[in-house]
Amino acid sequence: MTHVDYINPKYRNDKSLKRVIFLDRDGTIHVDKVNTVEEKDLEYFPDTFSALKRLSNLGFFFIIISNQDGIRKGKYDAKKMHAFNQAILKDFKGHGIEILAIYYSPYLPEDNDYSFKPNPGMIEQAQKDFNIDLAHSYLIGDQMSDYKAGLAAGVNSFIVRTGIYHRPLENDKLFNNKKAFDNLGECSFYIFNLENNK
Template identity: 30%
Template sequence: MKLLILDRDGTLNRSRDDHVASPDEWEALPGALEAVARLNHGGWRVVLATNQSGIGRGLFDMASLNAIHAKMHRALAAVGGRVEAIFFCPHAPEDACHCRKPEPGLFEQVAERFGIPPAEVPVAGNALRHVQAGAAAGCPTHLLLTGKSGHLRREVGVPDSALVPGLPTGTLLHDDLGAFADWLLAQPAATS
């Protein structure tokens, strides 16, 4: 089974400083949903791992999060894409849980649920904490230069990974989810 883990905000949809708290605030990034569909059609099962501290902070509730994800699933289906599962951390930062990225808990849950060694599960996201959590779990890591990392592209073009402080060794950089999908689909079958 080919499985990969994506971040949500800033990777699939536009991120907001004040949280995506309702379906009306969820807006797909250009080409992101089509990238998921291409990955699915290439045999990849896609899951999300996302911090949703707005729940723990009382900014929105589970019904709102479910409505956001229902909108996302409909939008993906409209272009032939699918997300298998969504793993999320509802805790506020002060809760010091093991599932809030950059801790590896969500990635460990994914590997356990699907029965796949983390070393065989690539992770891609726009936030440094996403790739740090993936690396801590033992996953191959990919940083997308969108959302929280978009400034890197604007400042220096596509930077060398060595120029990004805190980036796990071996992390590959991609312009966006579409570029990552193109790269992943071009890899030999045994490589992730």
């Protein structure tokens, strides 16, 4: 079951068709320190905000979709995660970047919950909540599980190599080298060019 941590009140009842960039959280927008939940550990990449600004200028909204198995493992609770997410929201707002929603999945991989990436439950829930044009939206994450969730939902998906899980992506038969970038900045330029060559 998909869990909601935050919904932007401004868009709660807005059913206009939207294009979204689905963002993984840990290892994609900030440095993954394994079950990162303490505000003092919140460290962005040097290009996090410039990249997101480039994408928001193209008219995309952002939705964070995050596996949070640390909750089921008892490492922290949803309240603690919420405080961490609030810090992210504040920083985004400070950079003039709006987040539509934050969804999370507090399960373990072996629970095989439909919301837990690589399953597409969080994306499908967001689509229902916000009327998202999935075929013209994108997903960016640092693991194959992010990429696969996007593929399963019909979203054009990319991988940034800024995560800490070094399992070679190339071993996965679904991996597409053209869809992997060294960082969020490079990925944002690629999407920028895709959009401007339409």
